[in-house]
């Protein structure tokens with residue numbers, strides 16, 4: 019927790035879930051993390067965005083991440099054809115759930131891009147971080163009440 | 165299957181906030197089929213409840229469990245240990261499961277997390293529709309396999325009301341078929357329209373909930 | 388002349404006159420005055436007056452009470468009963484009470500579902516528990532049992548018969564259209580003495596439907612009254628055509644209303660043409676006229692149609 023609190027001071031914690039089919043070979047590690055400007059990025063590779071389950075994403079937020087960004091393949095290049103589309107629908111569903119509990123829906127997002135390099139994933143994470151910066155840190159992290 | 169859907173989360177929070185530790189209990193049968201109370205939904209609802217409670221300043225620990233069936237005592241028993249450790253239980257099974265837990269774990273407070281509302285079929289992915297109202301006097305044999313009790317907004321027995329839309333949909337909802345329109349169509353297709361010309365007398369509703377709480381004894385199965 | 392009930396409407400039909408009924412909607416409030424005022428406007432222009440039963444699932448003065456007020460004002464009511472709000476116990480009890488109060492005509496209906504009060508224009512009571520214990524055809528049989536056998540639906544007898552002249556509705560152009568004649572037959576076999584149809588605008592399709600009913604021998608077993616709603620604007624006709632099940636309005640009529648210099652006049656003209664067409668159909672024994680929220684139009688229309696004076700001023 020103290021580790022977490024430090025991170026919080028340093029910047030936002032953004033979790034990036036990315037589809038293994040969208041990334042070049044040298045970035046094919048199942049999970050890695052990196053400090054970047056004003057944020058701490060944790061990246062997790064998924065077999066396919068269609069496998070993305072709602073509880074999994076919610077648990078990431080519950081555990082204190084400030085935002086989750088899913089990087090799914092563009093429609094045309096999706097291995098499962100409709101996999102990334104389904105991921106998009108689930109993200110919409112989660113956003114609706116977040117609104118119901120008074121959380122900003124922006125804490126979850128999806129981009130449909132072929133992010134070939136880790137750098138690009140960091141850039142995408144940065145966009146998500148910008149979207150949530152004004153919201154402050156996730157109340158689950160600090161235990162604070164909003 | 166028995167169809168249920170989540171109650172508004174705000175309502176659930178109100179119920180849970182006085183407690184320190186709560187068990188959220190799912191059921192892997194009907195409510196899992198209708199994506200309201202299976203394991204996946206329990207594991208979706210639990211983090212949401214935790215986040216919502218914490219945001220409102222309530223520290224409530226939520227533990228989870230999903231039974232194969234919440235409506236049979238053998239399975240309910242599996243919750244005994246966990247139930248003993250919590251201050252309250254919230255069940256996302258149908259009303260039958262909720263009552264089974266309430267009975268078995270009395271005096272522990274048990275709250276429903278869902279509204280149980282119909283007997284449905286999953287027509288396609290993400291679409292459920294009512295099929296039966298447990299009326300206790302099934303007429304499907306005379307209505308070409310379409311239920312006019314559950315699927316006609318007025319439970320008519322003698323044919324369509326004047327409300328059938330041009331599109332063949334029901335006056336109540338333009339997305340729902342007028343079931344009598346379908347019954348009549350099928351009767352024509354099978355060359356049996358005459359059977360629908362026969363008047364159906366007033367129905368005996370007493371074998372449904374209207375006759376008072378259901379209680380059935382089968383001596384051959386008693387011990 | 389042998390009549391079952393002796394109501395004015397029954398006598399007019401039995402004597403072979405072309406009958407006229409009109410509609411009186413009870414107020415959304417408790418004022419007897421409102422009903423009396425409408426009665427004053429409509430006295431003498433029709434043979435009987437339909438009193439709606441919480442039409443479009445909006446709470447109004449009860450049809451029994453409003454019917455009784457009409458009766459006191461010298462107008463004969465056709466008391467409507469819907470199956471939405473009362474079970475067979477309440478309906479039969481109300482029928483006995485209504486008979487005791489002097490009502491002799493009833494119209495048996497399923498009733499609009501409560502999901503949208505007044506088509507969504509008012510709140511209504513979408514959260515209400517509906518009843519629909521019996522349907523309109525079963526209701527007809529129930530009324531017939533009280534009349535012909537002095538017996539309740541459950542088989543118990545009543546102390547003396549309650550003879551009503553029994554009416555029912557017919558939506559000839561509603562889908563499934565072919566079945567609508569069979570459903571009409573079911574109503575007649577169940578005991579419907581008279582029929583009021585859903586509003587007619589497409590006289591061609593309507594006359595075909597009436598011919599089908601005649602072919603089945605139905606038109607002589609009952610008295611069919613053609614429903615006519617006075618059109619007030621092209622918009623109203625378009626709305627009904629698109630949204631009211633069973634109402635078919637030909638484009639030509641909508642066009643006439645749209646192009647009319649005086650839509651009010653044109654609406655009356657169309658009404659008179661429809662009445663005339665109905666009179667020329669052998670299977671039609673009268674008209675049921677409605678002027679939604681404008682009952683004041685009816686006396687002039689009925690007069691202009693040459694339907695005054697009524698055979699019995701009652």
Ligand code: SF4
Nearest residue numbers: 296297299302303311
């Ligand atoms: S008729 Fe009754 S028992 Fe049969 S499907 Fe319909 S509601 Fe169920």
Ligand code: SF4
Nearest residue numbers: 316324325334335342
């Ligand atoms: S439109 Fe059809 S399904 Fe709807 S209430 Fe009327 S008969 Fe029943």
